[in-house]
Amino acid sequence: MTTRPTLSICVPSRNRQFYFQKTIEGLLRNTRQDVEFVFTDNSDDPSIMDDFMKEIVKDKRVVYIPSAETTLSMIDNWERSIRATTGEWVTFIGDDDFIEPDLAGLLQRAVAVSPDLDAFTWGIFGYYWPEEGVEPKVFNVAFDSAIVKVPRSEAMRRMFGWFEASAIPTSGFSIYHGAVRRSLLDTIYQTYGGVYFEHANVDYEMAMKVIFNGRNFATCLRQFSVMGVCPLSNSYSIGRVEDTKKKIKIFMEELGGRFHDDPMLEEFPFSYSLGVTASIALTQHWFKEKYGVRYGGWERGFAEACAHNTQLYHGEEEFEVVKAGYEAAFKKWQGGKFLKYYAPERQTFVGRSDVLVTGFHNKGVYVRADIAGAQTPADIWDVYTSMAIPVDDIVVPRRGLTPLSEARWLAIEPEEDVDLSKMTKKELKKFGQNRAKSA
Numbered sequence: 135m136t137t138r139p140t141l142s143i144c145v146p147s148r149n150r151q152f153y154f155q156k157t158i159e160g161l162l163r164n165t166r167q168d169v170e171f172v173f174t175d176n177s178d179d180p181s182i183m184d185d186f187m188k189e190i191v192k193d194k195r196v197v198y199i200p201s202a203e204t205t206l207s208m209i210d211n212w213e214r215s216i217r218a219t220t221g222e223w224v225t226f227i228g229d230d231d232f233i234e235p236d237l238a239g240l241l242q243r244a245v246a247v248s249p250d251l252d253a254f255t256w257g258i259f260g261y262y263w264p265e266e267g268v269e270p271k272v273f274n275v276a277f278d279s280a281i282v283k284v285p286r287s288e289a290m291r292r293m294f295g296w297f298e299a300s301a302i303p304t305s306g307f308s309i310y311h312g313a314v315r316r317s318l319l320d321t322i323y324q325t326y327g328g329v330y331f332e333h334a335n336v337d338y339e340m341a342m343k344v345i346f347n348g349r350n351f352a353t354c355l356r357q358f359s360v361m362g363v364c365p366l367s368n369s370y371s372i373g374r375v376e377d378t379k380k381k382i383k384i385f386m387e388e389l390g391g392r393f394h395d396d397p398m399l400e401e402f403p404f405s406y407s408l409g410v411t412a413s414i415a416l417t418q419h420w421f422k423e424k425y426g427v428r429y430g431g432w433e434r435g436f437a438e439a440c441a442h443n444t445q446l447y448h449g450e451e452e453f454e455v456v457k458a459g460y461e462a463a464f465k466k467w468q469g470g471k472f473l474k475y476y477a478p479e480r481q482t483f484v485g486r487s488d489v490l491v492t493g494f495h496n497k498g499v500y501v502r503a504d505i506a507g508a509q510t511p512a513d514i515w516d517v518y519t520s521m522a523i524p525v526d527d528i529v530v531p532r533r534g535l536t537p538l539s540e541a542r543w544l545a546i547e548p549e550e551d552v553d554l555s556k557m558t559k560k561e562l563k564k565f566g567q568n569r570a571k572s573a
Contacts, residue, residue: 139170139195140238141313142221146211147183147229148176153263153364154229155186160512162193164235174199174215176206209331216309216319216330223254223313226337230263230362231311232511236525237358241313243530244281244352252318252348255306257357259518261503261511263364270504273514277498279356279523283535289345294418294427296435301411301443307351308341311359318348335417342421352535356528357518360511399423403466408459411436411443437464437475444478453480 143161147154158173173196175183180201187198197218206214216224223241227233237256245251259273291297293305306312322343323330333339345351402419404412415436421427440460447453457478464473492500501517508514 137168139221140168140223140242141235142170142172142219142224143233143235144172144174144212144215144219144224144226145229145231146174146176146208146215146226148205148208148211149178150229150364150366151177151182151186153362153366154183156510156512157227157229157232157362158186158190160232160510160515161235162190162196163512166235166238167195169195169235169238170197170219170221171195172197172199172215172218174211174218175201176211177201178205208334208336212331212336213329222316224309224316224319225313226310227359228310228362230364230366230511231360232261232362232515233311233359234515234519234525237313240281240354240358240525240528240530244354244535247530247532248283248350248352248535250350251315251352252350253307253312253314253344254351255312255353256359257355258311258359258361259357261360261362261514263362263511264504264509265365270502272492272500272502273360273518274498274500275518275521276355276357279354279528281352281354281356281528281530281535283537284351284353285538286345286349286351288538289348289351290429293342293345294422294429295432296439299435299439299442301409301439301446302414303439305341305345306353307344307348308337309344310337310340311361312341312344314340314344314348318344321347333417333420335413338414338417339421342418342427346425346427354528356523356525360515360518362511401467404463405459408440408456408463409443409446411439412460412463433468433472434475437472440464441476441478445481448481450480453478 145154145157145161154173154175158171161171171193173187175198177183178201184200187196187200190196191198199214199218212226215226223238225233225237241254244254257276257278259275260271261273262268262271264270289305289307292299293303293307296303298304307314319330322340325347326332326343331339399416399419402416404416406413406416422429444453444456444460447456460476460478461473464470464476492502494500499521501521503514505514505517508517
């Protein structure tokens with residue numbers, strides 16, 4: 135490629151060659167030329183991907199990084215992936231995921247009206263790869279396609295303040311299923327000792343760096359990527375204690391003595407083994423202590439997120455094991471004063487596997503994941519794009535991106551190019567109310 139690509143899409147992989155190959159094939163269906171693909175293998179048997187990539191590397195958009203002589207940590211594998219990129223924007227997905235390369239065109243249009251953008255996110259839906267004996271799930275096609283600016287303060291309170299968190303912070307703006315601009319990545323590299331990634335929880339660590347060091351953020355409510363879940367993925371373990379233990383063992387080996395024995399964590403008695411919420415909180419605690427980040431008033435939101443995490447375990451025994459672990463940690467932490475906010479309720483689901491949970495709801499439509507014989511995230515993306523608004527039709531207002539607060543008054547989806555800059559706050563609110571009535 136003779137000019138800098140708009141978007142570099144990184145796909146690191148380890149020992150999941152079947153899913154990796156399907157993801158690569160799906161991505162390369164798109165012929166867009168201003169996108170760069172960085173495929174990085176980190177497998178015990180390099181020959182599988184080396185043989186697969188022999189013809190694919192002839193595509194000038196493709197950068198292939200084969201397995202090293204010895205297995206690398208996730209940190210090192212992600213580090214060499216990002217160092218190989220040349221795009222103006224960079225994103226990562228998993229080897230069992232999918233992303234729409236035409237995102238590059240929307241990034242170009244967004245920057246044209248808001249040249250100061252540092253990071254960009256979008257809607258995501260989940261997809262469970264087919265598994266024998268397991269009923270197909272459903273995915274959601276969202277109706278909304280608005281693109282809005284998000285104040286840094288909002289991103290900060292959602293990440294560091296655990297505001298409105300589920301089991302995880304709802305901040306977004308990681309490099310994983312999010313795009314970070316080259317200029318901000320350069321700042322991160324220079325600020326954090328000449329590396330991009332330092333913690334094994336690479337996606338959330340980078341989100342914290344992006345939000346803390348960035349200034350201008352935007353999001354599009356239209357979906358642009360699929361977060362795949364295959365039986366070998368970490369997210370497959372959520373709600374399964376025994377599988378979680380296996381994944382945690384691998385994660386702890388990755389951490390080594392650098393983090394879980396770190397003196398900075400002595401006053402924070404939570405364990406990675408408790409699940410995703412505790413893992414994110416430990417990463418955040420490490421980041422805040424190491425770099426002197428202070429953000430108050432987050433404890434209650436964190437406790438409530440831990441309750442959400444516990445409720446993901448539907449089996450009675452599993453639920454009680456995780457609940458007891460969190461309760462013990464809360465009793466030790468800050469004299470137990472936040473234990474009262476940790477109040478998980480065991481979730482019981484009763485239903486028939488032969489019922490198709492599909493159809494319209496107020497924000498979109500649920501579609502069964504095996505529709506039209508779909509077998510991969512790329513297949514399901516073909517179905518999604520036949521239903522979703524085309525990328526080129528997404529409205530990017532000429533006046534610049536609408537701030538999130540104003541977008542809420544406008545019911546988030548503007549249909550006309552109105553000059554908000556000439557309206558008072560009261561006028562904006564009235565305009566939004568009128569729009570809602572006419573919708």
